[in-house]
Amino acid sequence: MTEISVNVDVLEENDLVAKTIREKLAHRKILALNLLSSPGSGKTSILEKTLERLKGRFKCAIIEGDVQTSLDSERLEKKGFPVILINTGLGGGGCHLEAEQVASAVEKLLEDHLGPDSQLDLILIENVGNLVCPAEFEIGEDCKITVLSITEGEDKPLKYPVAFRLSNVVLLNKLDLLPHLDFNMVLLKSNLANVHPKVKVINMSAKTGEGFDEWIDWLCEMIEKKKSGA
Amino acid sequence: MTEISVNVDVLEENDLVAKTIREKLAHRKILALNLLSSPGSGKTSILEKTLERLKGRFKCAIIEGDVQTSLDSERLEKKGFPVILINTGLGGGGCHLEAEQVASAVEKLLEDHLGPDSQLDLILIENVGNLVCPAEFEIGEDCKITVLSITEGEDKPLKYPVAFRLSNVVLLNKLDLLPHLDFNMVLLKSNLANVHPKVKVINMSAKTGEGFDEWIDWLCEMIEKKKSGA
Numbered sequence: 001m002t003e004i005s006v007n008v009d010v011l012e013e014n015d016l017v018a019k020t021i022r023e024k025l026a027h028r029k030i031l032a033l034n035l036l037s038s039p040g041s042g043k044t045s046i047l048e049k050t051l052e053r054l055k056g057r058f059k060c061a062i063i064e065g066d067v068q069t070s071l072d073s074e075r076l077e078k079k080g081f082p083v084i085l086i087n088t089g090l091g092g093g094g095c096h097l098e099a100e101q102v103a104s105a106v107e108k109l110l111e112d113h114l115g116p117d118s119q120l121d122l123i124l125i126e127n128v129g130n131l132v133c134p135a136e137f138e139i140g141e142d143c144k145i146t147v148l149s150i151t152e153g154e155d156k157p158l159k160y161p162v163a164f165r166l167s168n169v170v171l172l173n174k175l176d177l178l179p180h181l182d183f184n185m186v187l188l189k190s191n192l193a194n195v196h197p198k199v200k201v202i203n204m205s206a207k208t209g210e211g212f213d214e215w216i217d218w219l220c221e222m223i224e225k226k227k228s229g230a
Numbered sequence: 231m232t233e234i235s236v237n238v239d240v241l242e243e244n245d246l247v248a249k250t251i252r253e254k255l256a257h258r259k260i261l262a263l264n265l266l267s268s269p270g271s272g273k274t275s276i277l278e279k280t281l282e283r284l285k286g287r288f289k290c291a292i293i294e295g296d297v298q299t300s301l302d303s304e305r306l307e308k309k310g311f312p313v314i315l316i317n318t319g320l321g322g323g324g325c326h327l328e329a330e331q332v333a334s335a336v337e338k339l340l341e342d343h344l345g346p347d348s349q350l351d352l353i354l355i356e357n358v359g360n361l362v363c364p365a366e367f368e369i370g371e372d373c374k375i376t377v378l379s380i381t382e383g384e385d386k387p388l389k390y391p392v393a394f395r396l397s398n399v400v401l402l403n404k405l406d407l408l409p410h411l412d413f414n415m416v417l418l419k420s421n422l423a424n425v426h427p428k429v430k431v432i433n434m435s436a437k438t439g440e441g442f443d444e445w446i447d448w449l450c451e452m453i454e455k456k457k458s459g460a
Binding site for chain 2: 039069156
């Protein structure tokens with residue numbers, strides 16, 4: 001069987017949808033973050049702790065992107081915020097979230113939170129675990145956040161520069177393992193500076209909680225800024 | 231600008247090219263392995279140690295797939311075997327090797343090793359660091375090998391089942407970090423068995439050398455089997 005498919009500039013079409021999402025969220029003053037990383041860097045663990053810290057302060061929702069399974073979305077649902085799961089599936093294109101998929105999830109979240117008391121403040125979008133394609137597809141976010149586990153090595157910003165270049169913050173996770181690794185922090189920071197000189201780097205450990213004060217402070221400031229319409 | 235591109239079943243075309251590579255390598259009795267993993271799982275470190283162990287016993291070559299940079303190929307070149315670098319680049323499709331790219335590299339390796347004394351025994355292909363798309367594109371290999379670092383968590387076989395299901399061997403790397411992680415080995419093995427009950431799992435550490443005897447034994451047996459035309 002031979003299938004013929006015609007793609008009219010996939011990235012360009014995607015960016016148009018992303019722009020619409022961004023405008024809708026701006027109108028409702030909701031901050032949206034797009035979390036990127038390799039599989040197993042700790043995005044979900046960081047989100048769990050982040051949601052615990054934001055509970056009672058802000059109204060949050062999560063959009064969870066995964067090739068398949070609901071393992072991560074089930075973990076996040078336990079934190080008491082609404083979670084929408086997007087299974088990207090297999091067969092080409094499943095390795096990242098696209099704006100069209102996120103648009104439907106955002107639409108549902110906005111409909112479910114219409115009243116002034118249920119107004120959302122923050123949508124956290126966990127992308128598929130992959131450092132390549134998720135960086136190339138805008139999904140209507142205000143900021144990209146890249147999580148890098150120090151177990152992955154110092155060279156990753158050079159090998160996957162787009163994710164690091166487009167991110168506002170890099171969360172350097174699993175810092176608790178530093179004493180057990182041959183990890184050169186000076187080299188990592190220099191590699192990061194090479195691809196994105198002004199990026200904010202937060203050393204953290206989702207296991208010990210180290211670095212979460214700084215991360216939550218940054219996040220709250222961003223939410224307040226968005227709410228104030230700045 | 232609007233670009234129109236017509237794709238005639240990308241995967242089907244890819245598989246035809248992969249079949250041609252496989253036939254050429256079978257004719258020359260050269261074993262080809264396709265190494266998959268997340269970024270930073272330790273594929274290159276494992277390859278470095280593997281090449282050291284095979285030196286003087288077999289004639290090897292490496293095809294190195296990377297989105298960009300020559301960092302890994304430079305590391306591997308130091309081991310004294312020929313290395314061909316394929317930079318897959320950005321802009322869609324850069325997240326995995328395709329058969330067409332590997333075909334040119336294999337062609338060059340075969341031309342460079344024509345005489346009976348320079349005949350190759352093994353081609354090791356390091357795919358782009360990504361657990362999704364590389365699993366879907368055949369590149370003419372005899373076997374896929376998936377490397378999983380235990381720092382990535384027990385759930386990865388369930389979340390990225392295609393790579394694990396299609397692999398003959400799973401190399402469970404960074405075992406030296408086990409005492410410092412909350413890692414449940416029984417759960418990992420059960421998750422692996424769920425997606426691929428008969429897969430061979432080798433516990434290893436590219437840092438300490440643990441597990442390399444078993445890995446090299448398996449590899450040598452496969453090379454000899456291929457050379458004998460079995």
